[in-house]
Each structure stands twice: as C-alpha cells, then as structure tokens.
Amino acid sequence: MLQYLIRRLLWAGVLFLAVTIVTYVIFFLVPANPARLAAGQSATPERVREVEKFLGLDQPVYVQYGNFLKRLVLEGSLGQSFLTRQSVNEEILRAAPITASLVFGAMIMVLMLAIPLGILSALRPRSLLDRTAMTYVLIGISLPSFWIGLMLSYLIGYKLQLTPIAGYCEVISVQEAAICGGLTDWAYHMLLPWFTLAIVTAGTYVRFVRAEVMETMHQDYVRTARAKGAPERTVMRSHILRNAMLPVVTMIGMDIGLLLGGAIFIEAVFGLPGLGGTALEAIQRFDLPTLQGVVIFGALAIITLTLIVDLLYAWIDPRIRLS
C-alpha cells in the first residue's frame, strides 16, 4: 500500500510539471504583451519596460518558469496577479470554496436525482419511464449548461420569482457591504446553480447507474440471494446496489475533480465569484500567475480526488483490498 502511494505521489509530481510547463508554453506562444496590458493604453515606452521588469517578463521564458517553480517549492507561493498584484494564493483560497460548494452541492443533487431514476429505468427497461428517462438524459447531455442556466434564471428566478436571479452570499463572516448573507440566503442563492449543474451532470449518471444496475441484476449471486428467500428490498440494497454503485464512486470522484477546476459557464451565468470566473478573467486579461494558479489548483484537485477515489474503491471492494 505504501509503495502504491509513493508511486502515485511521484506520478502526481510529474503531472504537475507537465501541466505547468504546458500552461507557460501556451501563454507565451500567444503574441501579446502582458506588460503592455498591465501598464495601460497611454503608458510611455519607459513605463512599459518598467512594468516588464516589475513583472519579471523581461527574462527568457525558461528563467521565468524556473523562478516560478522555485517560488512555489520554497515559499509555497503562486506569485502575484499581473493585473491586481494580489497574492494568487489568496485569490485561489477565496474562490475555491465557492466553486467547491457549487460542485459538492450539485453532486448531491445529482445523486439524489440520478440514482433512483437509473435504478427504476434498469428495473423497467423499455417501459415509458425508461424511455422518458433516456430522452431526458440525451437532452441533458446535449444542451449547453449556460443555456440551461440562463433559461432557469429567467423562468424561475425572474418570471416566477421563486429564486433569486443571480448572485452569491457568504455563509459566515458576512460583510456589511454584502446585500445578503447567512446560511439560508446562501442556500437560496445556490439552488438554481446547483440545479443547473445537476441537470447537466445527472444525465451521464442516470445512464451509468442504469447500465450498472442492469448488469448486476443478472449476476448469479443475485439469483442466489433470491433463492435464499431474501425479499426484493434486501436483494436490491444488499446485493444489487452494493455492487452496482462501486464504479459510480470512481466516476463521482473524477467528476468532482474536473468540476473543481471551475464550472465556468454556471459561474458566469449566476455571477458566482468562484474559480471559473477567476480563470476566465485571467485568460482574457493575460494574467499568467492567476491562470497558472487556477490550473495548478485544478490539477491538484483532480489528482487528489482520483487518488482518494482509488483508495476508497480499494477499501470498499474486498477483491482489491485483500489481493
């Protein structure tokens, strides 16, 4: 087990390097001068050069990358934004919990929605319910998330006034400037974003759960359970689901990791100040350190979550745990 962990961590390190190098390369391939953007339209040439020096952009790319790595490893710092000169660490720490709350809340909704639907579809294949569910799945994975978000925001938020149109509220340490705050406000504002993200994501899960349950249903040990005289309830819970849900765990872990990198569209539509918005702005304004920060955080999230999920899977599946 220890050997496995060490191997995974080393591999994670390699991934980090690869991801950060690629980000640097792509950033500098684009023919634009971040210093000029940061200095403003009326900056004198001397001023632009000053800004270049200040931001370290006068060095060759590999030197900049070396400095970035050094700063990251020795100081644990991701540097400062080209644009706002704020610590990127702070910005990530500010934005990440918001994205995390969006992603985790949506995942819970997904599970509440997709698992029962997937199971019911598997139990009644080709019934009206099953066909409706599969149609919904197709729609859900085809429609763009921002369109769904805008539609819901308009219909439910604006027309029916059942939820706020957009915005984010802090849960704790609510500032005076904020127009809302506290647990209820926060949850109320998150309802539509959760729901939108859930609709978009649930589609794949319904299909997946359906396939897994259908396959498990026909396993021999399910027949054995029935032959023992177990009621359907027990057969479903203890035998079918207990096995069918194992791969779902892996999928959830991976999805959470991917989404933590920034559910950009949803955040943009609902004005949630999470990593998605941070990344988008960093790209548009050529803010390399912030962009790099988000990329690293995303990579870290995916790597960590896949590792956790793999370990979790190994733990809950005795065939892997005890081999």
Add this chain to the structure above:
Amino acid sequence: MKRRIWTSVGMTVMGSTLLVAAMFAGTAAGGTAAADKQQVKAGGTLRIVSRSDFDYVDPALSYFSHSWNMMSATHIQLLYYPHVEGPAGGRLSPMAAQGFPKVSNGGKTYTFTIKKGFKFSNGTNVTAVNFKRAFDRGLSKATQSPASSFLDDVKSYRTIGSYQFQVTMKKVAPDFLSRMSMMFFSAVPTDAPFTAEGIKAPVVSAGPYYLKEWNQKASALVVRNPFWKNNQEPFKSLGYSNNIDEYRWIVGPDPATQRLMCERGEADVCGFPPAQAKELVDKYGINKGRFYVKPATTLWYIAMNTSRGIFQNNVKLRQAVSHAIDRRFMVAQHGFLAGKRTDQFLPPPMPGFKDWNIYSVKGPNYTRAKSLAQGKTRDGKAVMYTFNTAQGPPIAQSVQFNLKQIGIDVEIKQFDRVVQHEKAATRGEPFDLMLEGWGMDYPDPSNFINVLLDGRRIQADNNVNVSYFNNPTFNARMDKANSLSGQARLTAYGLLDRDIMRDQAPVAAYIATNARVFTSTAVGCYGYTSIQGTLLTKLCRN
C-alpha cells in the same frame, strides 16, 4: 423616378438623424431640468451591478473606468470636470484649488492655492501635503503607478506652507492642468503607503463619500463622509446633491442577468446585453427614465498604414476610402444607439470639437471616392486586420465590400482582440487597414491628436499611432497647439482635426460611442458625463 426616391430616402435619413441629434442635445441641456421636475427624495441606498470588479481602490493604481467612477464620489482633486451634463461638464474647473493656479516661469510653473475646509473621512484637514503625497506615490518605484506616465514631463514639485502646492514642468505643457483632474492626483492621507499592491478598504478620502468596504469580486460599500457639509463652503460651490446615503456594488453577474436584476429591482444601475438595446428602447424610451443613452468619448476608426504599401504617399486614395465606407452600416454593427456617426478624429463631446462635415456620414459616396481613387489604386490589393468577436468581422466585411467598388481587393485577417492590438502596435507589421478604437484618458484634445497622430512617438513596438502617420508639418502644428491654452488651444485643435482629416486622411473614423445604461424604477435624477460616468453625486431615489 429613382432619383426622387433616393432624395426622399435621403431626406428621411437626414431628418431622423437630426431628430436623434436633437434628442441628445435636448438631454444634454434639459437633463438637469428633468431632474428638477421629479420628486427628489433624500436618502436611501442604490445598488450598482458590474460584471468585473474594481482593479484597485487605490487612486495611485486604479485605471478601470468604473473604479474611477466610484472615486469621482469618494475623492477630490485640485481641478475637476463638474458633475453636470452639457457644456459645463466639459469645462475644467477648480475643485480643491482656489481658482486656477498661478502660472509663472514662462508657463512652466503652476502654483495652486488649496481651499480651506475640506476634510478626510477620518476628520483630518486636507492641505497641500496631501496632493504632494499623491505625486510622490505616482512617481514612486515602489508603487509602480500608471500615473508616472502622466508625470513624465514634471521637473519638480513642492509645498509652500500648508495651503500651496507648486509644480514645475520641464517644458510648457498646457494639457497638464487637464491631467490634474485624473484620479491619480486625488488628495490622499500623508501616511498613504508606497505599495505596489495598493491600499484596501476602508479608504480614507476627502470626497462626499468614502469606500467603507471592498470584498473583492463580490461587493463594495460606499458611505457618506461625515465631515462633508454640503450646504457650506467650500463644499457648496461644487454643486453636488449627494442625495444618496449609500452606494453598493454587486460584482459578477453577466449582462443578461444584470438586465433582469434591474427589471426586478434587485439592483438599480445595470448593464444589459447589447442585442437587447432595441427592446429596452421600445419598452422604456430614451432618456425618459430607466434607459439612458449618453454620448461618450471613445472613437472607432479604420487606420490606414501610411508607412508602407498601398496607402503610403497616397493621400487621394486615403480620402477615397473615407468617402467609400458605409458609416451607417458600421455604426449599426456596434448595436442600436451604440454611438454617433462621425468622420472626424475628435469625438463630439471632446472640448475643441467642431463639426466640419468633411466626408459623408450617411452612406458611401462612391462617385467622389472613385474619382479620387482614379489611377491611385496601384496593385489594387490591401490587407485588413480585425478582431474576431462582436463587430469586428462584419465591419471588416463591410469595408471589404465598399473598397471593392473603388477597385481595391481587401484580404481580411482576424485575430483575438488582444493579439490584434499587439500587432497594430508593432512597427513593420504588414497590414494596410486596421480596425481600432481609442478611449479618452482625460478630456483634452491632445490626448487624441498628439498621442495618436504624432509621428515622432513611433518606436519599434507599443505604438498607439497605428496609421504610423508621421508628417513633419502637422507634428509642428501639434506642438504649437499643445503650447496654447484656453479658447486658443481649443480653436487650434479644432482646425488641426479638420486639416488632418481632410488633407491627410490617415484614418477613416466612423463612430463616437454612446454610453447606454439601464436602471431600476428606484433611480431618479439620472445624469451621466463621458468624463465622470454616472453622476453618483447627483442621483436620487424615486
């Protein structure tokens, strides 16, 4: 028959243009009158929603226009542009200074006398050292402030006693006073630090309000400066109403959501998706409350590369281009009521602007264009750079079509906006036509003409003179105009605008943009100037 139809069409177009122009003129003059008619309620909170956050709240570092808009309510400067619509809002006036400074030393030294009585939000008096501090911070290497570009020609500065501030220039620079109205030079406390990261809220400032709280990417709160007494001097003569108790900023929602928020009253001052402009006008009218269209000072133009290729040493062809383009179509690409058609380099609200009627703003004048282009098209090929979003592609295609009629084949190259901008700034980049825009830094015509057309400023990269126009005669005239002040200055620049555009045509201008704002039912007394933005010191609640 055809001619009669075209005549009637032409007259209808002219009529509607005049009508629209009259509406704008009407609002400029009658804006304040309309405000008086409404029930002015004192007090209350207004919420402004914005897609992006303030870049900084530190006057030394902030550069975004909506950050400056906020600071127009929280900070004071030596000179300012009054918060009133119409011509008065475009006239530089004393704010913290007692009248205009005394000019000496052959026009190179300015001595300001500071009015007594302004106080910071923490109770300390505003004196000369507070303005000196702003200069110190602007020039400090530790602060890395954009202000340093605007203090390039300052030789020295000092305080004389508590209430006098003196600045000596390296050479005569009459636009210096206009620069003093920029937020960089606001009064700041003497302990304002030299930090590249900028100060955070709460910000101690001397305006009628101060920034109490700033939650980055989320919200901001601006409340009254308890030491500002609106019915006493020196505050009274600034003419602020300061009806509103608090301003709150909501940061993040996209334009579509913003519009809905103002419809629902979840916010009070909003943006909206440009495509919805017509719908909003149909629903709420123009400048009748809720939806406002006000002239702003950004110019969009087609620059012609005078340093190479088909447009080098080819004035007649350049003039032909300015006759051939279809300004009506091009303006329409920016959106409904997005701006005013223009053919001149200074945008209409800019002090010094005079309408010379040089080229056709109605539609293409192929007759004139063709006769000018006769024998001047050389190899008949030109390359146009544009950006790949919004109005970029259709405008390029329009130009391509128009120029085809006069014998030029235009090849269009599209780029990401930032990349295109970068290429435009690089000397030697092989383009002939470039779609570009310029927004004013401060309302002095030199900020357009000298900055964008003075050929001596051209260098290897970071250029803003994207037509690479370098005409010694006009360079000299620009210097001369820049050395004048008062009405003489404005007249000189008005003539420069005419002569450059008529006789040299380095660019074909087509639109001076409007600002379009959507408000909730709560907002009254709405006012806007292109210099200050929404007049926060004048708004009231209905």
Add this chain to the structure above:
Amino acid sequence: MAPLLEVKDLRTRFSTDDGPLQAVDGVSFNVEPGQVLGIVGESGCGKSVTCLTIMGLNDKRSTTSTGEVLFRGEDLLRASPKRLREIRGNEIAMIFQDPMTSLNPVHTIGKQLTEAVLLHRDVSRKQAAARALELLEAVRIPRAERRIGDYPHQFSGGMRQRVMIAMALINSPDVLIADEPTTALDVTTQAQILELLKQLQQDFGTAIIMITHDLGVVAETCDDVVVMYSAKVVEHAEVDEIFERPAHPYTWGLMGSLPRLNAIVDRLQQIPGQPPSLLNPPRGCRFHPRCPYTMAVCKEKVPPLEPHPGGVFHEQACHLDPATKEREAAKLLESVAGVGAS
C-alpha cells in the same frame, strides 16, 4: 408415504423478442422424502428451467407457467410471493452451477451465511453466526472459525461450492435442488463434492434433485433419474433399471457417448446433429431428426410417455416396439461394458 414434491404436467413459456419459447413442455415427476432424483439432458433441454419454475425464480413478467407443483400438497405455482419467499432457502433450497459467481463478492461468507439464517429464523446474530460455523464445519471447510470472515474470492472453486452447499442446507430444507453443482469443477474436486453431498444427504435426510448432463454423476449419486430432451421427459426410471435396460434412443446415445477408461477408441461417439430450437421444434418426436431409428410415425406423432414392460417403474416416450428396444439396449451395453451402476 405421500411424495414430498409432485410436479404435474409442468409447462413454462417465455415471451421473447423472437416469439414465445416453450422451455418446459409437459414435465411430471415426484420426489419422495430423502430421495435423490437426477434430471439429465443436454444444455437447453429445460432441466434448469424446470427447477427454477419450482422455486418461482423465473422473471415474472415474461414467464407463464401452467400445471401443478405440489409441495406437501401446496401448489407453489399459485402461492403468493410472500409464501414463496418463506419456502425458498428454508424448505426448498437451490445451489447453482458456477460457484465463482454465485456468491456476492463484497460480503464475507459469514455474512452471507448468517443472512440465510436470519431470513428464516428469529434468532440473534450471534446464534446465526454459530449456526453458520456449524455448517462450515459440516461441509468440511478447514479452520472454519478463521475463514468465516473471509470473502468469496479468497476461496477456491471447490471451497466456494462447499460454502454454497452450507448456505443451502443451513436451515435444514426438505429439498435441495442442485443445478449442475460440479460441472464447473475439476474431476478430483467433483468427486469430493459429490461425496460430500451424499454424506450430507444421509446426515440431514434432505431430498435432492440433481440436475446434470453427466450420466456418471447420476450413477454415483441418484436413486431415480429423469431424462429430458427438448423440454420434454423422454425416459424416467430408477437408476439401476435405466442403466441395465435403457429404453430410448436418446438415452442410448448418452450412454454411448460416455468416455471409457477401459476401452481403446478412436473417437468418442456423438449423437449426430444439434438439439432442436425450442422456438420451432420439429413435428412429432422431437428427437427424430437425430435418431438412427426414425420411422414414418416419428415424424408425425409425438410419442406419449408410457410404461416400459418389465415389472418395475419405467416410463419412456418412443414409438419403437419394446422388443427392438431390448435388443438395441443389449447391444449397447455390450459395447460399453464396464460403465454402469455398480
């Protein structure tokens, strides 16, 4: 003594996408208490479906069953689902062919055994666990108290089948249905399992229905045997009787195709052809396309299941006259001398 289980004219039909499929077409037999009945036939002949029908384990929505399955006089085909659940694993138990997949991989065998107990007995977990241990020892799992917390994948195939047997017998059922319990195991293990089953059958007094395609297994373990072909019973007699006087060409074919250790042969004798499709079975006797003795009547008329003369219980369904059958049977037995009931 009344039979424990009476199957009367059982017919089971599946509705498939290709049409109705008659998987069991008029099967009848009885099982006495403590008796071992073998059901032998090729794959797809309906032997497994017959037993699944008895247990009520077919998919309800696509299966129709007619006839009677009387368990102590109670018709299982008309019993409520609740009643069936009470009987399964308790009074009638079933073990299946593939021990590798018949146990839930994510629960310990201890848990699966105790589950079987707790479903039918109102005892505490500890008592159920104790019972589980008892059974594990009975099926001769070495160091049972240590292995009770292990997972199925930690056992070999043979061990797993023992666990299955333990699980089936844990509530002392009256009938154990064993669906090809040794087919998936190697020969040595097979012998052990059969030995075990015989032992347990004597200890517990359970009746066993042994489903198999292997006549050798039948010879080893069964008291009576039913031969099925294409959803029908073609021969039914006591084991000794059927091995001494087989009276159906299919049975002859089965016996002839057994490998023999004491004879040198070039090739194993096969029954030529394939089992017929149950969607579209042949007219008349279903075996006629492959039967070397086919007559005209075989192609038209389904042979009825009738007694074979001889004085003991022996039913067979073939149009051949008894004399021909005796003669052919004797010829067959000569050539396969050495194999048979001993």
